[in-house]
Amino acid sequence: xxxxxxxxxxxxxxxxxxxxxxxxxxxxxxxxxxxxxxxxxxxxxxxxxxxxxxxxxxxxxxxxxxxxxxxxxxxxxxxxxxxxxxxxxxxxxxxxxxxxxxxxxxxxxxxxxxxxxxxxxxxxxxxxxxxxxxxxxxxxxxxxxxxxxxxxxxxxxxx
Amino acid sequence: xxxxxxxxxxxxxxxxxxxxxxxxxxxxxxxxxxxxxxxxxxxxxxxxxxxxxxxxxxxxxxxxxxxxxxxxxxxxxxxxxxxxxxxxxxxxxxxxxxxxxxxxxxx
Numbered sequence: 001x002x003x004x005x006x007x008x009x010x011x012x013x014x015x016x017x018x019x020x021x022x023x024x025x026x027x028x029x030x031x032x033x034x035x036x037x038x039x040x041x042x043x044x045x046x047x048x049x050x051x052x053x054x055x056x057x058x059x060x061x062x063x064x065x066x067x068x069x070x071x072x073x074x075x076x077x078x079x080x081x082x083x084x085x086x087x088x089x090x091x092x093x094x095x096x097x098x099x100x101x102x103x104x105x106x107x108x109x110x111x112x113x114x115x116x117x118x119x120x121x122x123x124x125x126x127x128x129x130x131x132x133x134x135x136x137x138x139x140x141x142x143x144x145x146x147x148x149x150x151x152x153x154x155x156x157x158x159x
Numbered sequence: 160x161x162x163x164x165x166x167x168x169x170x171x172x173x174x175x176x177x178x179x180x181x182x183x184x185x186x187x188x189x190x191x192x193x194x195x196x197x198x199x200x201x202x203x204x205x206x207x208x209x210x211x212x213x214x215x216x217x218x219x220x221x222x223x224x225x226x227x228x229x230x231x232x233x234x235x236x237x238x239x240x241x242x243x244x245x246x247x248x249x250x251x252x253x254x255x256x257x258x259x260x261x262x263x264x265x266x
Binding site: 005006008010011013014016017021023024025040079082083084085086087088089091 | 179183
């Protein structure tokens with residue numbers, strides 16, 4: 001039967017298969033609530049650091065970390081944004097969790113640097129100010145990072 | 160190494176589109192496949208039944224938020240058939256291109 005298939009038909013069929021793969025790749029992402037939750041948590045942590053005691057800030061950081069690790073186990077892979085499908089592991093780079101964690105660590109470092117700068121400038125609530133700036137960066141940068149992951153997955157589809 | 164094997168059951172475009180979607184996923188909800196392929200419920204059900212009867216896909220009906228959902232996943236047999244079919248299509252292209260290249264070399 002494959003002898004009956006012309007070159008053009010084979011190319012067109014493969015093109016259609018690749019289009020279907022791209023439709024699944026378009027679903028690689030993390031839920032929007034993850035980034036919003038992270039941003040809100042970041043600001044709350046910053047406010048607690050400015051207003052509360054050091055013990056309260058440490059306890060809040062531990063709770064934030066515990067909640068994040070519980071949630072992240074499911075969403076960090078980028079394979080479960082939609083409840084309508086679970087993307088095959090081969091389609092998504094296995095480095096996505098490391099990329100996201102690296103991004104969050106860089107945001108934590110940025111928060112410290114910005115808070116120190118704000119404090120040196122005499123700001124009354126330096127950590128809160130820094131947290132708000134970083135929360136915005138998380139809201140913009142997180143989805144941007146996942147868009148880059150999708151573009152990379154697209155490039156892996158044979159042309 | 161995947162053995163190139165043309166599969167007549169999945170070659171028709173609708174079935175191949177369904178299998179191609181499922182090949183990139185662990186499982187996919189019925190509604191997702193229906194919407195992406197622009198099929199009616201009955202048309203998709205018919206194709207899924209054919210694929211299920213051939214042992215190429217598994218239909219699951221989990222309960223989520225008190226609603227019964229229908230989702231499909233590719234079986235190992237279905238995945239092997241799909242990969243063999245893709246390899247067969249690539250072989251057709253490779254063969255045509257090598258003939259074309261040797262023709263050009265002769266002229």
